[in-house]
Amino acid sequence: MQSVVGDLKREVTQLPMPTVGVLALQGAFNAHAQALRQLNVDVREVRLPQDLDGVDGVVLPGGESTTMSQLLLTSGVFEVLTQRIEDGLPVMGTCAGLILLAKRVLDARPDQVSCSVLDVTVRRNGYGRQIDSFEADIAVTGLETPLTAVFIRAPIIEEVGSGVEVIAQHNGVPVAVASQNVLAASFHPELTNDVRFHELFLHMISSGSIVRNDR
Numbered sequence: 419m420q421s422v423v424g425d426l427k428r429e430v431t432q433l434p435m436p437t438v439g440v441l442a443l444q445g446a447f448n449a450h451a452q453a454l455r456q457l458n459v460d461v462r463e464v465r466l467p468q469d470l471d472g473v474d475g476v477v478l479p480g481g482e483s484t485t486m487s488q489l490l491l492t493s494g495v496f497e498v499l500t501q502r503i504e505d506g507l508p509v510m511g512t513c514a515g516l517i518l519l520a521k522r523v524l525d526a527r528p529d530q531v532s533c534s535v536l537d538v539t540v541r542r543n544g545y546g547r548q549i550d551s552f553e554a555d556i557a558v559t560g561l562e563t564p565l566t567a568v569f570i571r572a573p574i575i576e577e578v579g580s581g582v583e584v585i586a587q588h589n590g591v592p593v594a595v596a597s598q599n600v601l602a603a604s605f606h607p608e609l610t611n612d613v614r615f616h617e618l619f620l621h622m623i624s625s626g627s628i629v630r631n632d633r
C-alpha cells in the first residue's frame with residue numbers, strides 16, 4: 419500500500435491561495451478558521467449549501483455531532499457536502515467531524531446522520547467518563563516531531579477499513595486516519611498553537627488526493 423507520507427511531503431509548488439470552507443453550524447469552527455488563516459488560507463464559513471461553491475477543501479470541526487447532524491439536514495448542507503466529498507473534495511474532520519464522516523457510528527442517536535465517506539467504525543464518547551478529556555503527545559506520520567493532541571469527549575476509532583491508513587495512534591488505538599480525500603482525527607488539532615496538522619490537510623489539497631494509487 420502506498421503510504422500517504424510521500425504525497426503529504428510532496429513539494430507544494432506556488433499554487434494560488436486555497437479557499438477552504440469551515441462548517442460553521444456549531445462547535446469549534448473559529449479555532450479552525452484561525453489556524454487556517456495562519457497558513458494563508460482564504461477561509462469561508464459554511465452555513466448554506468452555496469457556501470461550498472468553489473471551495474478547495476472543507477473542515478468539519480469538533481462540537482456535538484448530533485446537533486451538527488440536525489443543522490446539516492435543516493440547512494440543506496448535508497446533501498451537497500456529501501456529494502462534493504464523494505466527488506473528491508478534500509475534507510478534514512476532527513472529533514465530532516470524524517463522527518460525521520464515519521461509515522459506522524456506535525452509540526449514535528438514532529436520527530443522526532453521517533456522510534459515510536470514511537471506512538471506519540467509531541464509538542461516540544468512546545474514551546469513557548474517567549478520561550473523557552486529556553492531552554497526549556503523539557507521533558503523526560509526515561510530521562517530524564510529536565504533536566500535542568487534545569481529546570474532549572472524543573470518539574474512539576474501533577475499526578479501520580483496508581483502504582484507510584492510520585497516521586497516528588495513542589496507546590495502540592488509531593487517533594488519526596487518512597483515506598483518499600479524507601483526513602480525520604479523534605482529537606482537536608485546532609486547540610493548540612501548532613498548525614502542522616492543518617498543514618498536512620493543505621498538502622492533501624494541493625496534491626489533489628492523498629493516496630496516489632488506485633485502491
Ligand code: GLN
Pocket residue numbers: 479480481482483484512513514515517542543570571572573
Ligand atoms: N462527544 C461529541 C459527539 O459525540 C464529540 C466531542 C467533540 O467534538 N469534542 O459529537
